[in-house]
Amino acid sequence: MLQKPGIEPHHNQIYRTSRSTPVRNHRDGGHAAPLPKYLRLAQLVPDVVPVSPATIWRWVKAGNFPAPIKLTAHVTAWKLEEVVAWLEARSLDPA
Template sequence: MSECERARPARAFGFGLWWTMLTPVGKQETPMNIPAPPSSVLRLPEVRERVGLSKSSIYAFIAAEQFPKPIRIGARAVAWRLSDIEAWLASKSEQNSSPKLSVKENS
């Protein structure tokens, strides 16, 4: 018996009957249900924790083109590439390690 021929038990009322008629019995391999590597993208709370900035500061830096832009992962969801965040942090640490002031010695 193929997957299409197997039927799920129908529910008598509400959304359940319609939904069971449309959903396949087995899980299919589609791009939406193939999990991404766990560390390849970060959601906003994880980005905030890594960079130490507030949500409004992150979006202000994005508007000023001083922070990586997020990628859309859903209709109402965004995430940041881990590699972009790590590169941004590395660039900030390089800026902090470079000398900012030249000190003149009095002779």
């Protein structure tokens, strides 16, 4: 099996190369799944969700907003798909 430099082989796992190109193992047909996109708080507020950062954290604590994930010790972000699903669910609620 040919191995690209800097990429460890593992069945059905996506890797990022230095070119930021998703690479998938050949066993699954070679189709690359889209990598998850993340939003930091500064990207989320106020452009995507027009509330304050404190309100976002209050909603997270109350379970009314998707929980963030820790990408590193000092970086917290939200999965874009979860935020979009939350926004779509809110737009369907009769107010």
